[in-house]
Amino acid sequence: MSLLAWAAIAVFTVAYILIATEKVHRVAAALGGAALMLVIGATDGKHAFFDEHAGIDWNVIFLLLGMMLIVAVLKRTGGFEYVAIWAAKRAKARPFRVMVILVLVTAVASAALDNVTTVLLIAPVTLLVCDRLGVPAVPFLIAEAMASNIGGTATLVGDPPNIIIASRAGLSYNDFLVHLAPIVVVLMVVFVGLCRWLFRKAFVYQPDRAAKVMQLSERDAIRDPRLLAVSMGVLVLVTAAFVLHTVLHLEPAVVAMVGGLLLLALSKLDAEAVAKDVEWPTLVFFAGLFIMVGALVNTGVIGQISQAATEAVGGRLWAASMILLWGSAFFSAIVDNIPYVATMSPIVGELVSGFPGGEGRVLWWSLALGADLGGNATAIGASANVVILGMAERAGKRISFWQFTKYGLVVTVITIAICVPYLWLRYFAFA
DSSP states (O other), rough: OOOOHHHHEEEEEEEHHHHHHTTTTTHHHHHHHHHHHHHTTTTTTTHHHTTTSSSSOHHHHHHHHHHHHHHHHHHHTTHHHHHHHHHHHHHHHHHHHHHHHHHHHHHHHHHSHHHHHHHHHHHHHHHHHHHOOOOSSSSHHHHHHHHHHHTTTTTTTTSSSHHHHHHHTOOOHHHHHHHEEEHHHHHHHHHHHHHHTTTTOOOOOOHHHHHHHOOOOOGGGOHHHHHHHHHHHHHHHHHHHHHHHHTTTTTTTHHHHHHHHHHHHTTTTOOHHHHHTOOHHHHHHHHHHHHHHHHHHTTTTTHHHHHHHHHHHHHOOOHHHHHHHHHHHHHHHHSSSHHHHHOOOOHHHHHHHTTSTTGGGHHHHHHHHHHHHHSSSTTTSSSHHHHHHHHHHTTTTTOOHHHHHHHHHHHHHHHHHHOOOOOOIIIITTT
């Protein structure tokens, strides 16, 4: 390994420690790390800004930006208040029941849309309902981020790493449904049980607040019916385009940006006021993180680690599957799972081709499960986590790195462990 590679590792490690310990704001740490990577020559402007494998993933940035615009307009309709009151009343204002409803809605929506879009839509609802019930919003937001990552694992469009895997492996939307949706259903049942245990201190029932919530009328929350109808129409079109993206040949980022700009135009709202509601710090943080990870890719650090793991497999399919499952979970916890999967997918492709027939395809599912579920382990392991942290901070409900991670590690270890017997039974014992 070259001196430059070691320097890149040092910069990334220091930046990661600063993010984890929160000695420096995560945006400043990510941008500072990215700047140092450019200064020392671990990457350059061409790679950082124009290389899809070793630079900023503009598809992710513009997907986020487009959906943030849609959410910013929706906030002005009263639609979030409507859903908040509806959810609270259906749960009889019981905090745990509310969490179950919100978590299940998040998981299903993440499979249909994508996890980042879903948390952008569900977080404002959560903040409102928690305020009404007088319970802390942070446990609910953390649970929803994790549910979005679990639910998004089920489909091709549910989690950005799945799109990368599908493109590299030639897998269809139905392939993901058939192979991953069954285990995701099991994982969600287990996760709901974990929520009851992990966040038990947050489920404080307050009869007075509950009585007031039950007396509310959700219809009264709608402030602009026309804008709500237009917003929902645009959101339905965007959702349909996400699902049909393999037919339409439109990138999710393009769909989101067109939808966001179209809704902004149709809303006739002040563009500057709407733009102020966009989570700009979150977008900037992602850009810095992508540049840092891209520098590790550019200097060969991630490639060498991946190659070492590949050589350790030695043609043993079960061993390869387990190394990919647990290794992907580990690395996706350290770096965002999107650049990790972009780096690993060519290596997995070579591994798959080395096994006869279609036996090696299990490796793609091991990679997807490890990367998607491993994203729950830390606050920066998945895009949805970072978005939730940004929205929480904006609402004055700051979630620290370790506050998220202490729950995330437990959920990740348990969900990954459940995937082991699933992979064994489906692809080895009864293949």
